[in-house]
Amino acid sequence: MTAVVDRSVVAEVEHHDLAMCMGMREDTQALNALGVHEVGNLLGIKLPTKGMARCPLPGHDDSTPSFEVRNQGRHWRCYGCDKSGGAIDLVMAFQGMSFLEAKTWLAAKIGMASSRWSSAPSRRKQQHRISTTPPKSIDTTETPPDHTLYGELIARSPLLKSGADYLLGRSLSPEILARFAIGQMPTISVIKELVLRFGFERVEACGLLTKRSTPDSYWPIFPQDALLFPYFEASKIVYIQARTIITHEKGSRWRNLNNRRRRLYNADVLTDPSIRRVAICEGAIDVLSATQLGCEAFGLVGISARLSDTEIMSLRGKQVDILLDWDSPGEERASTLRKELIRFGVAATRKSAPRDGSKDVNDFLQQGNTKI
Ligand SMILES: [Zn+2]
Missing domain, CATH: 3.90.580.10 (Zinc finger, CHC2-type domain)
Structure with missing residues (x-):
């Protein structure tokens, strides 16, 4: 990767x-x-x-x-x-x-x-x-993902000490961070470099600029120091999600691309026939955690995110574990998700809450567990 x-x-x-x-x-x-x-x-x-x-x-x-x-x-x-x-x-x-x-x-x-x-x-x-909650103002005639430009952003944005410290502090290993190619926004001028190299329109089409941006005055959608999680499909980057690590910042910690369709995180595990067991997690950090705990996983972005029929069908023949958060929204979604999967003949197991009181897969990892 x-x-x-x-x-x-x-x-x-x-x-x-x-x-x-x-x-x-x-x-x-x-x-x-x-x-x-x-x-x-x-x-x-x-x-x-x-x-x-x-x-x-x-x-x-x-x-x-x-x-x-x-x-x-x-x-x-x-x-x-x-x-x-x-x-x-x-x-x-x-x-x-x-x-x-x-x-x-x-x-x-x-x-x-x-x-x-x-x-x-x-x-x-x-x-x-x-869809119960259709995404707001997503352009339905979206251009194909710009693998080259996303790849350039990740190549220019290596994980810095602050980001590595944050993730290692959540018990994730350096190997996992490398495998998932986690990056970090060095400065927002990296976006200016991309505009100079690829042109404003292409960078804007990638969803990397705020809504009000114009060629004369534009602003990156991801803040400086934010962790960058590239989404791969067929080993190519199709989406990037960011997470701020500065605690005093307002609003959601997770930032998505402007006007781009959201995708599943680590979706390649769906289509890999050599993977026999796969877990469904809530978000990227739990996917990393589950992988480190020995279970290949993909992530829903937002608990109400839906799987397409095609995605569900690719789960046929695999052992599927539902590792959504052990809280009431997580349990509720796990129950509706099982019903959606069973319509296509995919039987999924809802893992019951760990005895150590972990609320999510990353908690479970941080408790010192090595397997899930
Ligand atoms: Zn026949």
Whole structure:
């Protein structure tokens, strides 16, 4: 993760941005180039390598084998329910998804930049339907995350002594801080350097400037000395959240980007097939704490944050522990979250409150525990 600051990765990121301009048709082609067997593995179904097998599609109770994979594993067909197609069609048929939903799901599974579909109409509609607290004034036509610019900010903002002292004081280890590439705003002039290098519009589009900023007079959204938590997706930075460490400052300690869609913290654990157990935490510091306690985790930003259908589906087949705060909002949210997950066949365990009286995962770590 920390490698994102080195130059070869920045070059790769720029190449990636170029690829993003190529458009949706190329995405469809790239996804359909996946083998049907590989997609079957992602869906958790075993498909025949030769001959016929029973149809795995829901709704087809296949007593005689009528499903086959053809065309060097690029095409499938069921003679019973008369369905056929390629990789994306298989996801649509098995998951009951629309074309766009299937593409988004598949792209996330293989680590392709799914962000480019984040404003797809189906997903947007869904967020409005299920969200209890829709984010205020989030631009629904948001540009894709600027990995290069976010990477530059993190590269120029190493963790300082004050930030390291604060986090070590909360029992987090230097290894964990390095793994999550935690940074710290050196001075606000770092934003001026970014404006000079990338231009005002690009820095503004990244959400790094306050609402009233103009090219002649702009102000960074994150204060000096604030800790910076980069959000990675497919190992690229898609979002940054800041936390002030100065106690006398007014308002929320957590600062979010201006006019950018909020995301899950450490979302890559959702799509990593090698991770069998994953915890859902409240916020970044608890994610770091859970990871240090031996459990890979991702974080909801704000307790009312929702998981998309795609995100929930990627939890299928994993052991899921709910490690939200052990207080009444945390318990309440844990209960609604379990119901949301179960709709998709994901059974999650709510960890009961530790006997030592810890109110959250970081408390639990600070009590001297080494495992959760
Ligand atoms: Zn069938």
